[in-house]
Amino acid sequence: MSTAIINIGDSHNGNQAGTPIVGDAIIANDGIIAWIGPSSDVHPDEHDIVIDARGITAVPGFIDSHFHSTFGDYTPRQQTVGFIESYLHGGTTRTISASEVHVPGRPRDVIGVKALAIAAERSFRDYRPGGVTVHAGSVVLEPGLTAEDFRELREAGVWLAKAGFGAFASPRDYVPVVQAARQAGLVVMFHSGGGSIPGSQEKISVDVLLEANPNVAGHINGGPTALSAEENSRIVSDGTDIALQLVQAGNLRSAIHIAELALKADAFPRVMIATDTPTGTGVIPLGMLRSMAELVSLGPLTPRQAIASSTGNVADVYGLSAGRLAVGAPADILLLDAPLGSTQPDALTALEFGDIPAVAAAITQGELRFTKSRNTPPAKRPVKARINRVLQQ
Ligand SMILES: [Zn+2]
Incomplete structure (x- = not known):
């Protein structure tokens, strides 16, 4: 399966600076970006699909x-069916x-939380709703989980852990369990701030976060x-390398404040x-794009920083090869443009203005999933795709 994208306009390779790719064409073979270069070097007949980006942003x-x-x-x-596929139409x-x-x-005992994480991880290994890769199976940290349990989980393929929903008497009791999980090689996200769902416990303060030192402050x-x-100032300045996760379903005022602090402290890679x-x-299928537009139009991020915070920065924190437009990376590529009717000329200026860009095409694992998002407005410049072969899905 070979997919070529030609006539790309602006682009962002996923790194912190948002450097454009060298060239205006990308070829993906068998799910991996195989080549980046000039459109004039692409021979359309050699590829199963040729996508004409018509000058929009990759x-x-x-x-x-x-x-x-x-x-x-x-x-x-x-109670929503098909939600993951719907997020793809927002660029996820x-x-x-x-x-x-x-x-x-959900189970809350030691063997139960282990079984749940293993089952979830395995369930999504080959199952990609709509073409979305789902890294599932994050073990909920509960009292009683030991270093041996984490070793066993890691061996079984589980590499994610979540602190914040366990039956610990006090938030501080999480600290040794978070550390044991990290030592076993799991990437640990710690809930921060007030409780989120009925029955979840007292506030997770910045003192506990700093002491536990998770990979990610959720x-x-x-x-x-x-x-x-x-506390925002302390987690940014004293939080060494703890990643700062800014979410759509959170407090926008705080997100803007933390982004400002992180830029000032030279801590952008953590955002x-x-x-x-x-x-x-x-269920917010456009959640990533909404946060990007908010943090750019109302907050301190540049459009290129917002894209890096949603791609390469995340890949670096989690040790993934995704999130880049680079040879050898998974061919998960979006073509974005200003939405039809926008006062702005392209995707990046749309973000600056606070408009949600149009997802004009999504390619995952090298396969074209759509040429018109059903969730964003249409693109000012719709892409064209030429299919050379009947596709076997
Ligand atoms: Zn959550």
Whole structure:
């Protein structure tokens, strides 16, 4: 399966600076970006699909690092079928589970949380709803989990852990368990701020976060209840390398404040945009793009920083090869443009203005998934695709 994209206009390779790719064409073979160069070197007949980008912007697919998948393409939280595929129409090509905490009647004992994480991870290994890669199976940290349990989980393929929903007597009791999980090689996200769902415990303060030192401070702008301004300063300045996850379903004022602090402290690589959905806030297929537009138009991020925070920064924190337009990276690619009717000329200026860009095409694993998002407005310049072969799905 070979897919060529030609006549790309602006682009963002996923790195912190948002450097454009060298060339205006990309070829993906068998799901991987195989070549980047000039459109004049592409021979259309050699590829199964040729996409004419007509001068619009190419960026890596967005990685949502706070996503509540359960099993299948169904969320019990908002009783919605097909929600993952719907997020692809908002540019999310990859999701990272923030734990399967929405599974009704979820187990809370040690063997139960292990089994749930293993089952979830395996369920999505080859199952990609709509073409979205779902990194599932985030073990919910509960009292009693030991270093041996984490070793066993890691061996079974589980590499994500979530702190914040366990039956610990006090938030401080998480500290050794978070550390044991990290030592075993799991990437740990710690809930921050006030409780999010009925029955979840007292506030997770910045003192606990700093002591536990997780990889990711989950929804550091509130999930949905935020920390104080003083705590925001401390997690940015004292939080060494803890990633700062700014979510759509949080407190926008705090997200802007933390982004400002992070830029001032030279901590931009720690900034990640995510949705924290589906949750009580809803299913928000355009959540990544909404946060990007908000943090650019009302906050301090440049459009290129907003894209990096949704792609390469996330990949770096989680150790993924995705989130880049580079040879050898997974071919998860978006073509973005200003939405039809916008006062702005292209996707990046639309973000600056606060408009949601149009997702004009999504390619995941090298396969064209659509040429017109059903969730964003249409693109000013719709892309054209030429299909040379009957596709075997
Ligand atoms: Zn969450």
